[in-house]
Amino acid sequence: MALAGRTGFLALAIAGAAVLGSGRWFDAPALEAWRTVCVAIALQALPFLLLGTVLSAAIGAFVPAHFFAKALPKRPALAVPVAGAAGVVLPGCECASVPVAGSLIRRGVAPAAALTFLLAAPAVNPIVLTATAVAFPNDPAMVAARLVASLATAAAMGWLWLAFGRPEWLRLRPRHTGHQPGQSRWEEFRLGFQHDFLHAGGFLVLGAMAAATFNVAVPRTVLDAFADRPWLSVLFLAALAVILAVCSEADAFVAASLTGFSPTARLAFMVVGPMVDLKLIALQAGTFGSAFAVRFSAATAVVAVACSVLIGWWIL
Structure with missing residues (x-):
């Protein structure tokens, strides 16, 4: 019955977007x-998202x-930077990192370390850094700044959760995990993939619909109004990153096109986006609960902006 509900939720979200998109209501240019x-x-x-759910199920x-207990330091405070460093070598998008982080927590990894990985993996993996280098071909400092600012934000959030996070905020949706007697590993994989993909897919569609609404509603002339104000430009591009919900593998090209803004403001766009955007907030709410998503996303946005400004002032 629960599976049917999740399947129906995903199907309804996709069908609703398709029906609205194909009807006469959507003939207007906007x-x-x-x-x-x-x-x-x-x-x-x-x-x-598909990659992430496959990895989560695997x-x-x-x-x-016991693998994770051996792979990470026993002290959570030390496990946080190790988890952040792991994001450098594992390709992934923010959509993929959410189900993976959920699976890591279910397997006994300290939430602080899993959440650090959730933030670091989509921001500093090799694909993202390569795309940033291509988008800013004559500015290697931008690549370094993105790497340092993103790692600093991920580690800071891991330590903040360790210090102030409450278990009741983090409510993983119940899920069938672990190998059961008489059931093959491949059957476990199928059930885990089916659960995560159907559940997260519906929230992805809802997040995409919300992001598209804000994307179309904000006039392009607003960009010019903020570009000449240093502090407002940083805050504006950080907010824009949340709203546009551009995938981390592509956001560097969007940032490079915003030539009217300062390098620090564009850095904030690239640091905030992979960690806090509308579709990611929706995915976090669906995986960890809305109480977690609201608190964690708000704190991450503040920390990401602060790290972007400090690292931008230092490197750029």
């Missing part, structure tokens, strides 16, 4: 743009629980 942006965000994120089915 609404046509909304449909285009919504579909683009969902399709851009879907392969990475962890639950094939990786022994």
Whole structure:
């Protein structure tokens, strides 16, 4: 019954977007743009969500629980930077990192370390850093600044959760995990993948619809109004990153196109986006609960902006 509910939720979200997008209500140019942006965000994120749910299911089915206890330091405070460093070598998008982090917590990894990985993996993996280097071909300092600011934000949030986080805020949705007697590992993998993909997919579609709404509603002339004000430009591009919900593998090209803004403001766009955006907030709410998503996203946005300003002042 629960599976049918999740399947129906995902199907309803996708069908609703398709019906609205194909009807006469969407003949107006602005609404046509909304449909285009919504579909683009969902399709851009879907392969990475698929990758994340496959990896999450594989962890639950094939990786022994004691592996993570051996791979990470026993002290959570030391496990946080190790988890952040792991994000440098593991390709992934923000959509993929949410189910993986959930699976790690279920397998006994300290939440602080898992949440650090959740933030670091989509921001500092090799694909993202390479894309940033291509987008800023004559500015290697921007690549270094993104790496340092993103790692600093992820580690800071891990330590902040360790110090102030409450277990009742983090409510993982119940899920069947672990190998059961008489059931094959591949069956465990199938059940885990089915649960995570159907559950997170519906929230992804809802997040894409919200991001498209804000994307179309904000006039382009607003960009020019903020570009000449240093502090406001940083805050504006940080907010824009949340709203646009551009995949981390592509956001550097968007930032590079915003030539009217300062390097620090564009750095904030690239640091905040992979860690806090509308679709990611929706995915976190669906995986960890809304109480967690609201608190964690708000704190991450503040820390990411602060780190961007400090690192931008130092490196850029």
